[in-house]
Amino acid sequence: MSNLIFESVTKVFGEGSSKYVALENINFKAESGQLILVVGPSGSGKTTFLTIAGGLQTPTEGDVKINDSTIKSLSEKQQTKLRLEKIGFVLQSYNLVPFLTVEEQFKLVDKLKKQNLTEQKMHELLSDLGLLELLKKYPNQLSGGQKQRVAIARALYTDPDYILADEPTAALDTDRSMKVIELLRDLAHKRNKIIIVVTHDLRLKNTADKVYQIIDGKMQMIN
Amino acid sequence: MFLAIKEMLHEKLRYSLIVVLIFLVSYLLIILTGLATGLANLNKAAINEWDASSIVLNSDSEGRLQQSFLSQDEVASLPNNGTRISQYSTLVKSENGLKENTQLVGLDSKSFIFKKLKITSGSKNIRNNAGVVSDKFKSDGFKIGDHLLVANSSLRIKITGFTPRATLSALPVVYISPDTIQPLNKGVTNAVVFKNKLKNSKIPKGTNQLSISSFIKKLPGYSAQQLTFDFMIAFLYIIILIVISIFLYILTVQKLPNLGVLKAQGVSTQYLILSTLFQSFIISVIGVIIAIILGEITAITLPSEVPIVIDKSNIIVTGIGIIIMSLLGALIPIRQIAKVDPYKIIGG
Numbered sequence: 001m002s003n004l005i006f007e008s009v010t011k012v013f014g015e016g017s018s019k020y021v022a023l024e025n026i027n028f029k030a031e032s033g034q035l036i037l038v039v040g041p042s043g044s045g046k047t048t049f050l051t052i053a054g055g056l057q058t059p060t061e062g063d064v065k066i067n068d069s070t071i072k073s074l075s076e077k078q079q080t081k082l083r084l085e086k087i088g089f090v091l092q093s094y095n096l097v098p099f100l101t102v103e104e105q106f107k108l109v110d111k112l113k114k115q116n117l118t119e120q121k122m123h124e125l126l127s128d129l130g131l132l133e134l135l136k137k138y139p140n141q142l143s144g145g146q147k148q149r150v151a152i153a154r155a156l157y158t159d160p161d162y163i164l165a166d167e168p169t170a171a172l173d174t175d176r177s178m179k180v181i182e183l184l185r186d187l188a189h190k191r192n193k194i195i196i197v198v199t200h201d202l203r204l205k206n207t208a209d210k211v212y213q214i215i216d217g218k219m220q221m222i223n
Numbered sequence: 224m225f226l227a228i229k230e231m232l233h234e235k236l237r238y239s240l241i242v243v244l245i246f247l248v249s250y251l252l253i254i255l256t257g258l259a260t261g262l263a264n265l266n267k268a269a270i271n272e273w274d275a276s277s278i279v280l281n282s283d284s285e286g287r288l289q290q291s292f293l294s295q296d297e298v299a300s301l302p303n304n305g306t307r308i309s310q311y312s313t314l315v316k317s318e319n320g321l322k323e324n325t326q327l328v329g330l331d332s333k334s335f336i337f338k339k340l341k342i343t344s345g346s347k348n349i350r351n352n353a354g355v356v357s358d359k360f361k362s363d364g365f366k367i368g369d370h371l372l373v374a375n376s377s378l379r380i381k382i383t384g385f386t387p388r389a390t391l392s393a394l395p396v397v398y399i400s401p402d403t404i405q406p407l408n409k410g411v412t413n414a415v416v417f418k419n420k421l422k423n424s425k426i427p428k429g430t431n432q433l434s435i436s437s438f439i440k441k442l443p444g445y446s447a448q449q450l451t452f453d454f455m456i457a458f459l460y461i462i463i464l465i466v467i468s469i470f471l472y473i474l475t476v477q478k479l480p481n482l483g484v485l486k487a488q489g490v491s492t493q494y495l496i497l498s499t500l501f502q503s504f505i506i507s508v509i510g511v512i513i514a515i516i517l518g519e520i521t522a523i524t525l526p527s528e529v530p531i532v533i534d535k536s537n538i539i540v541t542g543i544g545i546i547i548m549s550l551l552g553a554l555i556p557i558r559q560i561a562k563v564d565p566y567k568i569i570g571g
Contacts, residue, residue, distance in 0.1 A: 047569060056487055056566045077491070084489025091569060097226070097481055099233035111225045112490055138233075166569060 002067055002161035004030045004053060004194055009062035011048050011217075022048040024217040026062070030162070030196060030210075035181075035188040037208035038198045038219075045217040046198040047166060053196060054087055054164050055079045067161065084112060088155025090165040095151035096139040102126070103135040105154050113158060125153045129183065145176040152183060162194035163187075169201055181207045227498040231505065234474075238506055241470045245463065245510030246517075249545050252459045253518035256537050259452035261530030266448075267439045268388040269328075269357075269396045273336045275416045278438045279305070282431045286441030293412045293430065300427040305415040306334035311407045312394065315371040315380070321364050325357075326391045327373070327380075329404030335418055340398065345384030349400045352378070357395030358385040362527060371397065376407060392442055460548050467503060467552025475499065475556035482560055483568025495560045499553050507549030511542045 006028035013020045022045045030036050040046045051057045052064055055071045064071045066086060074082060083089075096105055106122045126132045129149045139147055148168055155163050165184065169177035181197065181204050188195040188209070197208070205211045211223035231238045264271075279301060284291035288310050298307060309329035316322050330337055332349055340347060343358050345367040354371065360382065365371075371380040380399055389396040401410070426432050433441070440446050475482075482495055515538055522533045 051566045051569060054487065056569070080486075080489055080491050082489075083487065087489070089484070089488050091484060091487075095484065097485070098478075099230045100226075104229060108225060112494065 002032045002194055003065075004028075004162055004196075005065040005068075006053075007063045007065070009052065009059040009064060011045075011052060011057065012060040021217050023052070023059075023214075023219070026219045028212065028219060030194045032161075032192045032194055033189055034209045035185040035195045035197065035207070037205055037211045038196060038214060039200060039202060039205060039211060039222075040214035041200060044214045045219075046200070046214050049214060049219070050164050050166050050196070050198045054089060055082055085158060086161045088158065088160040088163040090148065090151045090155050090163060090168045092167040092170045096147060096154070098139050101136050101138055102131065102142075102150050105150065106157055109154065109157050122157065125156060129153050144171045145180065148172065148180050149183065152180070152187070156187065156191070156193075160193070162196065165195065165197040167199055167201075168197060169199065169204065174203065177201065177204065178207070185209075224498060224501045226494075227501040227505070230498075231502060237474065238502070241467070242506050242510045242513075244466050244470070245507055245545070245549065246513045248459055248463050248466065249511050249514035249541070250517055252456060252463075252545065253514050253533060253538070253541055254521060254531070255452060255455055255459065256541050257518065257522055257531040257533040258529075259449060259456065260534065260537055261532040262393070262448055262452075263445070264388070264532055265390045265393040265530050266442050266445045267391075269326075269391040270435060270439055272340065272386075272388050273306075273416060273435075274339055275306075275336070275418055275435050277417045277420045277432050277434055279415045279417070279421070279426060279430050279432050280413070280438075282429055284431075286431075286433055286438055287443065288413050291413045293415065295412075297427045297430050298412050298415060301415050301430075302417070302421065302425060304335070305417045306330055306336040307401070307412045308336075308414045308416055309401060309404045309408050309411060310413045311404055313376075313407070314374040315397070316374070317365055317369050317371065323360060323363060323365075323371075324394050325371075326394045326396045327404055327407065328391070328396050328398050329401045329408075330398060331401060336416060337398065340386050340389075342384045343387050345382070348383040349398055349403070352380055352399070352403050353383040354380040354403070355384045355386050355398045356382050357389035357397070358387050359390065359395035360397075361385045373407065378403070378406060392444075460544060463545055463548045464552045467507070467549045468555045471499065471503060471553055471556040472559065475559045479559065479563055480568050483563045483565045486563060487565035487569060492561055496557050499556055499560060500550060503549045503553035504546065507546045511545050515542065
């Protein structure tokens with residue numbers, strides 16, 4: 001069973017008069033099989049939370065643990081490896097490499113991980129997400145919803161312990177947003193993943209297993 | 224290098240433009256290097272063929288053969304294994320009206336220089352007003368058995384053989400005997416050339432020993448000409464460096480958000496840097512190969528009056544130089560890649 005734990009995490013930017021507390025004393029725990037929504041207005045600290053969870057930043061105080069191991073103790077190289085192998089990112093934009101076809105997006109992951117899973121696993125994933133016919137398409141030939149589904153498939157391809165999604169529905173209409181979030185929830189439940197979605201879109205809050213709210217750097221569970 | 228190759232194949236126009244630019248500058252570089260080598264050879268080819276190490280000239284000659292006059296005593300006090308050189312610049316004409324500016328070089332037929340001379344046709348005979356002449360004469364229409372009429376003199380030199388790579392200060396050489404040149408230069412010995420370097424104790428007062436490379440540098444106009452070419456060539460290398468830097472920098476800046484996301488997704492900075500270096504290497508290799516092919520074709524098609532020499536060593540040095548410049552040009556974009564902070568791209 002995978003887990004992601006924030007222990008009294010505080011993140012401060014700047015010093016003196018320009019000091020800004022982005023996150024304050026956050027305690028948070030996520031376990032496999034959960035879709036967790038983190039909501040809050042712009043500038044509340046959501047993305048800071050996500051980037052710390054993804055090992056892209058280190059907390060000023062406190063600790064972040066993945067499967068009971070502290071991220072802080074890892075070297076930059078180990079953190080890069082961790083992101084490649086344990087974490088899947090789904091972002092609002094620039095998700096896909098523009099000059100690679102859908103199929104090549106997966107091959108890139110293979111090359112980086114020096115693995116050869118490709119065909120069968122890729123086909124299974126794309127088939128599950130209804131994307132099989134898009135294999136030879138470039139990102140600019142896909143709709144917003146298709147791009148996000150491909151990004152989700154790619155994030156899942158390495159079989160990560162958890163997926164971090166930053167505003168994955170921001171560019172989508174309500175119908176497509178609901179489809180993407182339902183897809184994420186199904187993946188969390190069926191594939192036993194931790195999926196954390198950071199969003200300001202409150203329409204999504206009834207779809208998640210847990211909902212946290214961040215306001216002015218302080219986090220509380222609201223659902 | 225999957226990412227690098229895929230990007231180049233997808234962005235064919237952008238990368239083709241860089242290849243075209245590298246090709247154009249490389250082509251110019253190869254042509255200039257060829258001209259520099261060709262002109263240098265025109266000045267010094269005969270001296271290189273002598274295969275000597277040093278030359279003794281008059282101290283006041285500033286290393287110039289034409290300005291050097293050695294006395295009989297000075298020549299006599301030098302070791303006798305040297306080749307005495309008498310030189311005279313003049314115009315020669317054939318009986319059927321062909322003209323050629325030339326360097327007459329008087330030397331002994333038993334000297335090591337004469338023994339080393341190669342013959343492309345005819346025989347190696349300089350007795351009785353005969354001469355072995357540069358094969359430039361041959362390409363200009365002179366034939367074995369033709370007589371060269373020396374301007375302002377009654378001397379007639381019979382061509383007995385042609386010798387390759389025999390030009391001195393950009394003029395073709397006519398090798399003749401000391402007796403033949405005597406009426407023209409009053410029997411003056413301009414210099415003595417040695418196969419090996421002499422000990423200073425053996426150099427008589429009033430003379431000066433120069434290495435052959437120093438002597439070549441002092442040939443009239445040689446250093447100025449070569450420095451001019453060196454300057455242009457160095458400048459072209461800098462242009463290649465700047466062109467590659469600017470293009471790769473712009474391309475890198477345009478894809479910074481993607482690079483940031485790739486980093487967030489676990490792609491190492493090292494991988495992204497190697498991709499950029501690989502791209503830089505590939506585009507420069509393609510540009511250089513096209514430039515070499517067209518440079519060779521140009522050298523073949525240019526009229527023989529154009530002194531261009533594109534030899535293997537020049538191509539290797541130029542090619543490696545351009546590729547190194549291209550890799551150096553990738554350093555600025557590499558710095559950008561190393562600095563990309565995925566956190567900032569994601570929007571924290």
